[in-house]
Amino acid sequence: MMEAAQMVNLLRRVRHDYANHLQVISGYLELGWEEQLRSYIQDIITQINQERIIFESVAPQDALYFYEQLLTIKDMGIILVYDDLDVKSTQYLKDHNEPVNSIAALRADIAQGEDDTVVYISIHEDETGIEMYFGCDSWDGQSRQRRIDKR
Numbered sequence: 001m002m003e004a005a006q007m008v009n010l011l012r013r014v015r016h017d018y019a020n021h022l023q024v025i026s027g028y029l030e031l032g033w034e035e036q037l038r039s040y041i042q043d044i045i046t047q048i049n050q051e052r053i054i055f056e057s058v059a060p061q062d063a064l065y066f067y068e069q070l071l072t073i074k075d076m077g078i079i080l081v082y083d084d085l086d087v088k089s090t091q092y093l094k095d096h097n098e099p100v101n102s103i104a105a106l107r108a109d110i111a112q113g114e115d116d117t118v119v120y121i122s123i124h125e126d127e128t129g130i131e132m133y134f135g136c137d138s139w140d141g142q143s144r145q146r147r148i149d150k151r
Contacts, residue, residue: 010064013071050081062090069093072100076107077116083135084122092130092148099123099132102146111138 021044028037054066066082073080080103087093099121103110110117120135129149 006068007064010068010071047079053082053085057085058087058090062087065090065094069098069100073103073119074116076103078103078107078110079116079118081118081120082123083120084124087123087125087130089125092125092150093123096148098130098146098148099134102132102134105146106134106144109139109144110136 021040024040025037028034028040051067051070054070055063058066066085070080070082080099093099103119106119110119118137122133124131124133127150129147132146132148134144134146
C-alpha cells in the first residue's frame with residue numbers, strides 16, 4: 001500500500017504539472033496565440049486519454065505504482081504510453097523498479113530530440129514471469145522486449 005508521504009509527493013507533482021499547464025495556457029491567451037493554445041490543449045487531452053488505461057485496467061494500488069513510474073520516466077525526457085497492462089500484481093515490477101530500469105537501459109536506443117520522445121509499452125504477466133514490450137517511433141517498427149522471471 002502506498003504510504004502517506006508517497007501519496008503527498010505524487011499529489012504535489014500532479015499539482016505542479018497542472019500549474020505549469022495553466023501558466024502556458026495563460027501565456028498563450030495573453031499573447032493571443034489561439035492556434036498554439038488549441039494545439040497545447042489538444043496535447044493535454046491526448047495525454048490524459050493515454051493515461052486512462054492506467055486507472056481503468058489495474059487495481060488502484062497498482063495504478064498508483066504505474067503512474068509513479070510514468071512520472072519518473074517523464075523526468076528522463078521520455079513520454080511513456082501504456083498500450084496494455086495485463087498484470088495481477090506489481091510486486092515483481094516493484095522489486096525490479098520496472099519499467100524505469102528497462103527504459104534507462106534502452107535510453108541509448110531511444111532517439112531523443114527537441115520534443116519529448118514517446119515510448120509505448122505493453123506489460124503481460126503469466127505464471128512464469130512478466131513480459132514487457134517497448135516500442136518507439138525511431139525503431140522503425142521494431143520492438144524491444146524485457147522479461148522478469150518469477151522465482
